[in-house]
Amino acid sequence: MAMVIDAAEMRRRNKLTVLNAIRNHPGISRAALSESTGMNKATVSSLVAELMEEQFVVEAGPGSSTGGRRPIRLQFHANAAYSIGVDVQIHSVRLVLCNLDHEVAWERLLPMEPASMSSDELVSQLADSIRQLIHEAPKSPHGVIGIGISLPGLVNYRTGYIHYIPNMGIRDLPLADILQSEFHIPVFIDNDANCGAWAMYRAHPAVESLVFVNVGIGIGAGLVLGGQLYRGIAGLAGEYGHMTIDPMGLRCSCGNRGCWEQYASESALLALWNEVYARTDPGLRCTGFDVVPRLLERAQAGDENAVRAFAHVGHYLGVGLANIANALNPELIVIGGRLAASERFVREELEHTLRARTLPVARDVRLAMAEASVQAVGAAGIVAEETLLRTGDVAGGG
Ligand SMILES: [Zn+2]
Structure with missing residues (x-):
């Protein structure tokens, strides 16, 4: 059955189209809006007037002209x-x-x-x-x-x-x-x-598809595919932390073995540090959430074991990211979460592994680290x- 749309609903949708076009094209004129939306000029003018009355759109003065009257530029009023x-x-x-x-x-x-x-x-x-x-x-x-x-x-x-x-x-x-x-x-x-x-998607207007990998105690990912946040049927999409990277590997809290987050998360860094590098010196051991700042301090001071521990985790991050890049072919992968602060010590090994293990066509994926407020x-x-x-x-x- 075809959906019936009444005139009021049609106008509401057209108004949103105009609003989003102004937001995505700062400085656009009414004539250009009419051209890009396919609505006639009278409709565009009336919708713009309504948006200006509601203060979501403001006029930003005349733009350049190709002859004749200079068009008024429209701006989205973000405040x-x-x-x-x-x-x-x-x-x-x-x-x-x-x-x-x-x-x-x-x-x-x-x-x-x-x-x-x-x-x-x-x-x-x-x-x-x-x-x-x-x-x-x-x-x-x-x-x-x-x-x-x-x-x-x-x-x-x-x-x-x-x-x-x-x-x-x-x-x-x-x-x-x-x-x-x-x-x-x-x-x-x-x-x-x-x-x-x-x-990150809104901060990179030219990017259509990206994966945000949150690395904390575990690993979770957010997917924007073709401009849409992809949540999956039950809202669980992106649970890459439990992707198997070693079928006979370390036991995970989910009951499985060899999950990615056992090798590439903050918990993995903590276990590696305490069980390998701090094994013989209990004074060096970390207790949990202090592991990233404490090891960062040590690595910055030139402690080679701390540098090795970060590189180890960076390598395994790269292994998992290569799987994601091969499966989804995103333009951008962003690392967020507390481990992002250790970019200086994880990035080289991470990037090397990612490029080496990604198929040639997907290899030019860009890599970025996120700010803590993202x-x-x-x-x-x-x-x-x-x-x-x-x-x-x-x-x-x-
Ligand atoms: Zn698991």
Whole structure:
């Protein structure tokens, strides 16, 4: 059966098309909009007028002319609204306030310990921080339009439900519903790798397909394929940490053997360091989450064992990334998570292994390391994408 679209729905869709065209082509004129969208000039003018009244579009003065009257350039007004991004990590929580172009207006790293908090404590502290941030947000026509939360575990993006966050002991929590009824604006939750992938996609407008590999205690990946975040049927796409790279290898928490994250994660670095390099000197041993900063300090001071440990993990990162590059043929692979900070010591071995093991046609994949704030920025960006830019709806208040 064909879908029936009434005139109001048609106009709403056309308006979004115009809004997104202005956003993607800063400075575009009404005539060029009409040409690129296929809508007639009167329709474009009327939709632009409506968007200007709502303050999502502004005129930026005349552009250059090819003769005759110079056309007025149109700009997306990125500061018309803001969204909040929250990145919940095991030992910290990062909050950002972003405008509609993913630009960070405000950022704060909270010294919280979600790993040792109950669900109730976590929800209540998150709500307090979000309330304060909404209060401090700069004045804008539409105010804060939503909240996005990045989480290091199994979450259902569609229902806003947390199934399980390993290492945090939080399970079965309808987090989005709880915060939505508190703040009365849309709340989205997603896993940290998807949030990172989305932020990197928006930061690289020319890239259509990328893989964001989050390397922490485990490894998870976020996939943007053909301009869309790919979540899979159950929202589990990208669990590359449990890809087998050695069928007879190390036992993994998932019950399998030889999973990638047993060789290329922070936990792998910790095990290698404690069991090989610090075996005879208990004073050198690391206890867990301090492993990356402590070994970085040692490597920077010239400790060859620390340099070797990073290179070892870099090699295995390259092995797994080559599998991903061969399977998906992305333009860009981004490494995020705490291990990204050790780029100086993992990159050479990683890149060498990646190039050597990737098929020639897929070999020119670019490699980048992400900033620590990328998951929070992506969470905020998903809000703008899912509200204003997809449905035209904003629920905030100035
Ligand atoms: Zn596993």
